Amino acid sequence: MKQPKQSNQSVSEGKDGRRLQQFIPPEGVPITLAIASLGSRLGAQILDIIFTSLFILVCAFAIVFTGGLPENAATILIILLGFLLRTPYYVLSELIWNGRTLGKRITGIRVINVDGRRLTPHQVTARNLMKEVEIFVPMGLLFTIGAQSALEAWLTVLWLLAVVIVPLANRRRQRIGDVIAGTLVVDNPRSVLLSDLALSSPAKASSQPAFEFLPEHLDIYGKYELQTLEDVLRDTTKKPNTEEIIKIVRTITRRIRFEDAVKPGQEMLFLNDFYRAQREHLESLKLFGKARENKYHEHTKTEAKKLV
Amino acid sequence: MTDLRIDPRMDSGTTPYAGGVPNDLLRSARFRLEREAHWRQLDQLVTRAEAGGAAALSYDEVRNLAAGYRQAMNSLSVARDISLDRALVAYLESLCARAYLVAYAPQESLGGLMSRLLLRGIPQAVRRSGLPLFIGFLALVLGAFAGYRLCSSDPSWFYTFVPPGMADLRTPDASADYLRSTIYGDERHEGDGLAAFSAFLFSHNTGIAVLIFALGVFMSVPSFILTFYNGLMLGAFFAMFRQKGMGYDVFAWLSIHGVTELAAISIACAGGAGLGLAVLLPGARTRKDALRHQAHDAVKLAILAALMLVVAAFIEGFLRQLVQDPTWRLVIGWGMGVFWVGWLMLGGREGRASREPVR
Numbered sequence: 001m002k003q004p005k006q007s008n009q010s011v012s013e014g015k016d017g018r019r020l021q022q023f024i025p026p027e028g029v030p031i032t033l034a035i036a037s038l039g040s041r042l043g044a045q046i047l048d049i050i051f052t053s054l055f056i057l058v059c060a061f062a063i064v065f066t067g068g069l070p071e072n073a074a075t076i077l078i079i080l081l082g083f084l085l086r087t088p089y090y091v092l093s094e095l096i097w098n099g100r101t102l103g104k105r106i107t108g109i110r111v112i113n114v115d116g117r118r119l120t121p122h123q124v125t126a127r128n129l130m131k132e133v134e135i136f137v138p139m140g141l142l143f144t145i146g147a148q149s150a151l152e153a154w155l156t157v158l159w160l161l162a163v164v165i166v167p168l169a170n171r172r173r174q175r176i177g178d179v180i181a182g183t184l185v186v187d188n189p190r191s192v193l194l195s196d197l198a199l200s201s202p203a204k205a206s207s208q209p210a211f212e213f214l215p216e217h218l219d220i221y222g223k224y225e226l227q228t229l230e231d232v233l234r235d236t237t238k239k240p241n242t243e244e245i246i247k248i249v250r251t252i253t254r255r256i257r258f259e260d261a262v263k264p265g266q267e268m269l270f271l272n273d274f275y276r277a278q279r280e281h282l283e284s285l286k287l288f289g290k291a292r293e294n295k296y297h298e299h300t301k302t303e304a305k306k307l308v
Numbered sequence: 309m310t311d312l313r314i315d316p317r318m319d320s321g322t323t324p325y326a327g328g329v330p331n332d333l334l335r336s337a338r339f340r341l342e343r344e345a346h347w348r349q350l351d352q353l354v355t356r357a358e359a360g361g362a363a364a365l366s367y368d369e370v371r372n373l374a375a376g377y378r379q380a381m382n383s384l385s386v387a388r389d390i391s392l393d394r395a396l397v398a399y400l401e402s403l404c405a406r407a408y409l410v411a412y413a414p415q416e417s418l419g420g421l422m423s424r425l426l427l428r429g430i431p432q433a434v435r436r437s438g439l440p441l442f443i444g445f446l447a448l449v450l451g452a453f454a455g456y457r458l459c460s461s462d463p464s465w466f467y468t469f470v471p472p473g474m475a476d477l478r479t480p481d482a483s484a485d486y487l488r489s490t491i492y493g494d495e496r497h498e499g500d501g502l503a504a505f506s507a508f509l510f511s512h513n514t515g516i517a518v519l520i521f522a523l524g525v526f527m528s529v530p531s532f533i534l535t536f537y538n539g540l541m542l543g544a545f546f547a548m549f550r551q552k553g554m555g556y557d558v559f560a561w562l563s564i565h566g567v568t569e570l571a572a573i574s575i576a577c578a579g580g581a582g583l584g585l586a587v588l589l590p591g592a593r594t595r596k597d598a599l600r601h602q603a604h605d606a607v608k609l610a611i612l613a614a615l616m617l618v619v620a621a622f623i624e625g626f627l628r629q630l631v632q633d634p635t636w637r638l639v640i641g642w643g644m645g646v647f648w649v650g651w652l653m654l655g656g657r658e659g660r661a662s663r664e665p666v667r
Binding site: 025027029031032033075076079080083087092095096098099110112117118119120121122125126129132133137179180181182188189190191192193194196197223226227230231234276279280282283284286287 | 334335336337340344347348351378381382384385389390391392393394395396399401402403404405406408409412413414416418421518521596599600603604607610611614618621622624625626
């Protein structure tokens with residue numbers, strides 16, 4: 001079956017509103033990763049700033065209180081330390097932990113290469129050098145905004161706006177440094193393997209399912225409805241026999257014109273059986289190259305015929 | 309249709325359902341039962357590698373990781389074709405993404421990276437960026453010249469160029485004795501004031517250098533202006549001391565760290581100018597591509613500038629207070645200059661063939 005042709009850098013909207021970046025590693029199988037939200041990136045940045053400033057503070061205290069150095073040498077040393085803990089900290093930690101700083105590790109995000117290849121040292125350096133202009137200098141200017149003249153204050157505000165707007169206006173949430181380096185910040189993927197509903201259904205206990213579905217029953221729905229049903233069945237907060245479940249069962253039986261009445265108490269059994277039968281049916285259709293997206297598949301077919 | 313054959317290497321392991329997969333199951337459920345054990349095995353390896361890096365794994369485990377990664381990728385593409393179980397596809401997606409991130413982690417050591425950068429990357433980048441370097445040094449020299457001429461003709465220009473915070477008390481109104489004492493730190497000025505001032509100067513210049521570099525993206529102009537302005541201040545300072553008859557002394561005072569520090573600022577400007585030139589004159593490439601290409605060299609220039617600034621800070625903080633003789637100041641300052649030029653011109657020349665940018 002042919003995969004639809006995808007560019008290496010397509011962005012789509014996920015089901016839960018997250019943006020998904022699809023990219024193709026050298027193996028040729030497209031992988032999707034969720035683009036990190038600006039909130040978690042901001043959180044990671046704030047954490048990193050806290051960590052580095054704490055470290056500098058501790059070192060400064062240690063240098064001053066041990067008092068082994070002449071005063072001007074101590075000052076130079078502390079300032080050098082401050083210099084080393086800015087851009088070099090981000091570059092080195094992202095190199096060592098493959099795209100993660102301490103803050104990023106905590107908030108569960110990481111930097112990846114847009115090209116689908118490994119992150120290069122050049123990219124890490126480039127994106128973090130730009131961080132100076134995009135984050136540290138505007139931050140410093142913001143602290144002195146009281147002492148600035150009107151023109152300077154306006155320039156600071158303009159600068160801040162430009163820096164904030166770029167990742168907001170950008171589909172992939174890249175800041176200027178990311179664009180230049182060709183990198184992307186994504187959520188760390190987490191994987192949980194849920195049980196297979198087709199196996200765990202109660203019908204498995206008895207060899208014969210309680211409900212029989214005819215092909216015309218199964219010809220109504222498509223992939224979208226099946227996976228919506230999957231969500232309902234997997235949702236552990238929904239208890240059987242609630243109003244909602246009964247309503248879902250009623251809707252399905254009416255829509256597929258299922259004649260047998262579903263007895264009270266058998267709703268979950270019905271849904272599980274229907275899920276299994278529908279999935280089997282759709283998967284075999286898929287096998288023959290007749291994949292169906294949703295319940296409108298028949299309409300689209302007739303409309304397509306009309307157009308021809 | 310897609311081949312469901314299992315990789316024989318992977319199938320040799322023990323599967324809980326090996327040989328006993330019920331035939332009445334859905335095709336996609338069978339597919340999952342047959343391979344689930346491998347996925348879980350890969351999952352465990354990836355989890356360990358994520359926590360401790362690839363070094364935490366033994367040789368066999370790394371081999372299993374690589375084989376498992378390829379097998380999981382295969383499973384993912386098959387599952388996308390045959391399975392409508394969204395939970396399964398989502399699991400495989402995330403497992404493959406995690407395994408991918410582990411498999412394609414940077415493989416070189418930090419030490420190797422540094423030595424390659426110092427021995428080849430930076431010198432080669434410098435030799436490739438003739439035009440940006442010319443622009444960077446031109447900005448500084450023009451600024452210094454203009455500042456010198458203006459302040460020589462009318463000392464009041466000094467107050468326009470040099471912000472009061474930087475000048476401290478060193479203004480054209482100060483006495484020659486005071487100015488001399490700032491150059492040759494005697495007991496009264498050796499204390500907090502001067503050290504704090506040179507530390508301030510360092511962090512100021514570092515900030516300037518970073519700004520000069522990064523602002524270059526906006527078509528080089530801000531880089532040029534900032535460097536030019538730095539040159540103006542330099543020229544103004546020099547003109548002021550010159551008028552009090554201390555031209556030689558201040559030249560030595562500036563040389564000991566200034567050769568390194570001012571060169572660093574010019575190099576930062578060159579990096580910025582390179583980025584700006586890529587935007588202005590992208591040539592056959594698109595602007596974005598040109599920028600990305602030029603960034604390889606520009607970033608190395610920025611690293612070089614940072615290195616030189618750190619060295620300059622040490623000279624400024626320690627050597628300049630210790631070495632009071634102007635001749636020695638000149639020798640150390642310009643000796644450093646010769647060292648930089650020698651390294652940048654001679655480093656990494658072994659192969660004519662390898663003119664490709666080192667990443």
